[in-house]
Amino acid sequence: MSDSLETVYSTTNVMEAEYIKMTLEGEGIRCLLENENQAGFTGIFEIKVDVLSSSVDRARQIIDEIRESSESHDDSDDTEEE
Numbered sequence: 532m533s534d535s536l537e538t539v540y541s542t543t544n545v546m547e548a549e550y551i552k553m554t555l556e557g558e559g560i561r562c563l564l565e566n567e568n569q570a571g572f573t574g575i576f577e578i579k580v581d582v583l584s585s586s587v588d589r590a591r592q593i594i595d596e597i598r599e600s601s602e603s604h605d606d607s608d609d610t611e612e613e
Contacts, residue, residue, distance in 0.1 A: 534583035534584045534585050535584050536563060536581040536583065537581060537582060537584050537587050538565075538579045538580065538581050539580055539582050539587055539594060540579070540580040540590075540594050541577045541578065541579045541580070542577070542578055543575065543577055543578065544578075545567060545578060548564055548567060548578040549564070549567075551580050551594060551597065552564055552580060554593060554597060555580070555582065555590055555593060555594075558589070558593055560586045560589060560590050560593070561582065561583060561586070562580055562581065562582050562590075563580075563581045563582075564578055564579070564580060564581075565579040565581060566578045566579065580594075
């Protein structure tokens with residue numbers, strides 16, 4: 532059985548894509564970024580985070596945890612400003 536690549540996340544933010552990739556790789560999930568070398572077109576082209584199909588569920592779970600953590604951090608920043 533051969534695994535194919537599937538997109539688990541996409542963004543126009545290069546730093547966000549790199550962070551997702553580093554986090555997934557830290558969890559043992561191999562990744563590939565599509566369109567990461569967009570040179571002067573940052574914020575225009577979509578960067579896709581691809582993983583092997585056998586890792587999709589785990590990768591999405593980790594990404595959800597990252598997003599939840601980021602959202603709760605953003606919420607705490609808002610309350611500090613008030």
